[in-house]
Amino acid sequence: MESRELRYFVAVAEELHFGRAAERLGIAQPPLSRAIQQLERRLGVDLLERTSRAVTLTEAGSVLLREGRAALDAVEAADRRTRRAAKPHPGLVLVTKAGSAGELLARLLDAYAADPSAVTVDVQLCGVGEQERMLRDGRADVALLHLPFDSTLGFDTEELHTENQLAILPRGHELLSRPHVKMADVTDLPGLPLPRWPDRVGVYTDGPGPKVRDTAQLYQLIALGRAAAVLPESCRTHLRSDLAAVPVLDAPKVTTVIAWPPHSRSQALAALVRTATLL
Amino acid sequence: MESRELRYFVAVAEELHFGRAAERLGIAQPPLSRAIQQLERRLGVDLLERTSRAVTLTEAGSVLLREGRAALDAVEAADRRTRRAAKPHPGLVLVTKAGSAGELLARLLDAYAADPSAVTVDVQLCGVGEQERMLRDGRADVALLHLPFDSTLGFDTEELHTENQLAILPRGHELLSRPHVKMADVTDLPGLPLPRWPDRVGVYTDGPGPKVRDTAQLYQLIALGRAAAVLPESCRTHLRSDLAAVPVLDAPKVTTVIAWPPHSRSQALAALVRTATLL
DNA sequence: GGGATCGATACCTGTGAGGTATCGATCCCC
DNA sequence: GGGGATCGATACCTCACAGGTATCGATCCC
Helix, strand or coil: CCHHHHHHHHHHHHHCCHHHHHHHHCCCHHHHHHHHHHHHHHHCCCCEEECCCCEEECHHHHHHHHHHHHHHHHHHHHHHHHHHHHCCCCCEEEEEECCCCHHHHHHHHHHHHCCCCCCCEEEEEECCCCHHHHHHCCCCCEEEEEECCCCCCCCEEEEEEEECEEEEEECCCHHHHCCCECHHHHHCCCCCCCCECCCCCCCCCCCCCCECCCHHHHHHHHHCCCCCEEEEHHHHHHCCCCEEEEEECCCCCEEEEEEECCCCCCHHHHHHHHHHHCC | CCHHHHHHHHHHHHHCCHHHHHHHHCCCHHHHHHHHHHHHHHHCCCCEEECCCCEEECHHHHHHHHHHHHHHHHHHHHHHHHHHHHCCCCCEEEEEECCCCHHHHHHHHHHHHCCCCCCCEEEEEECCCCHHHHHHCCCCCEEEEEECCCCCCCCEEEEEEEECEEEEEECCCHHHHCCCECHHHHHCCCCCCCCECECCCCCECCCCCCECCCHHHHHHHHHCCCCCEEEEHHHHHHCCCCEEEEEECCCCCEEEEEEECCCCCCHHHHHHHHHHHCC
């Protein structure tokens, strides 16, 4: 199986429309139809059910969509990591969510920079749930993830830090007078719903609560008295002055882990991970 | 990057010889040379240093060898899993080392077969260190691995069972009179060296001790008074009558884990894993 | 029933993958 | 030190196939 065929199939399987998929791939529709037919013939497997009005995935087709995405990520990772390895000073790319782990990350970068064998660390901030993808397709070498929110499936990890969570509320809110609260106190505050975050494909779940993409938006909404939030206590160091926080006793603990692709063999990465575990 | 290019490069990087690599790939040498040149040109990276007498990998070349193997495994896995998913009764392929986990595996298969939603489980036995590869390239869906010997890098796992290890000796050996021994008692027995196992590419480390490939060979050697071994205590159930065992107090504990590719979504696999954890 | 939508088919073209023959550099050895 | 062996690169040819355009045929909608 050629990666070109996989790219074509994934495009069709995602669009469920040959015309749009062809456009996305920058080719005409007929060669795309033929390529998919040929793939089906070579595999001896029906991947798509097509009528002239709708295209749907077969069972085998969904398997190939999932496996094909992973394979294409791996091919892309091979490409990117090879190019990067050839640069004079390869460095490392570390990715983490914007607005999280700031304190820990600063300490890690400082400690690592003190290592005589240290290489430059390029810090990339990305959206929610995007870190896994970046590790997988070679855009990043290492990530700081937050359990239980992020998935560490398929990566090697070391736990770095565990912390409790705080309820973030507009300054002056009545709950702030208590020494601590419970999740139940926060989940159904009148007029202050918890926000909704996009999932890894950028789609929001249905339900109440304002949609947010980053902490800046979130803080703004809380300050406006339109939302509340439960966040790891490390956010306290960079909390806006018009917000305040109170510990939530029964919120799940948040664990920060450092994660990297399991077959990595880079000296620099190993040193960075070692530094992280010694923090 | 096309998977054909990756296959070609991996062949050359493994053989370090264009002629042999071409033969292995079933093509002539000149197109192979050109394909590699084109890959280097497209990447803008030198992958190989060639003189007319020797071919060696550059730094970037070894990165591409490692990443390329992983990517090719992923592509092959996509192919195989898609074909299997299209079969009328897909079933599951479970792989484990020959001669290990017999007891546990039998219990697992029995318990799973009692599940009304159970599918057929095809048990594959393979050589040392081959399980990871089979999981990665789609020949298997799930494996029983043994820590600390096997690597679980890149897989999801659940621990099933932990056991101590025994020294396996020819019947009548003087150590057998003791209630237990220590590693130091076993590592330097005169005339009874511990055997050497091949690593994942089939190469034996240098040093003393007979080379063995499987437990049948090993047991034979021990019975002949040419070797001793330290094995998990579950081997007692199928020990030959001309061998005997004594617990080794300070040997590392052996943990049997069930492992599967992290992006698996199969109902059948989930049920099997659930059954395993409830044993 | 006419038009719009959409995948499949027919047919053409050019790129490039793969083949053979040969070159040029290096090493080996008598 | 020169002849032969080894091995990757180059030159040149051919044909398969990726990709294009035009069009068909089925389905849905008004």
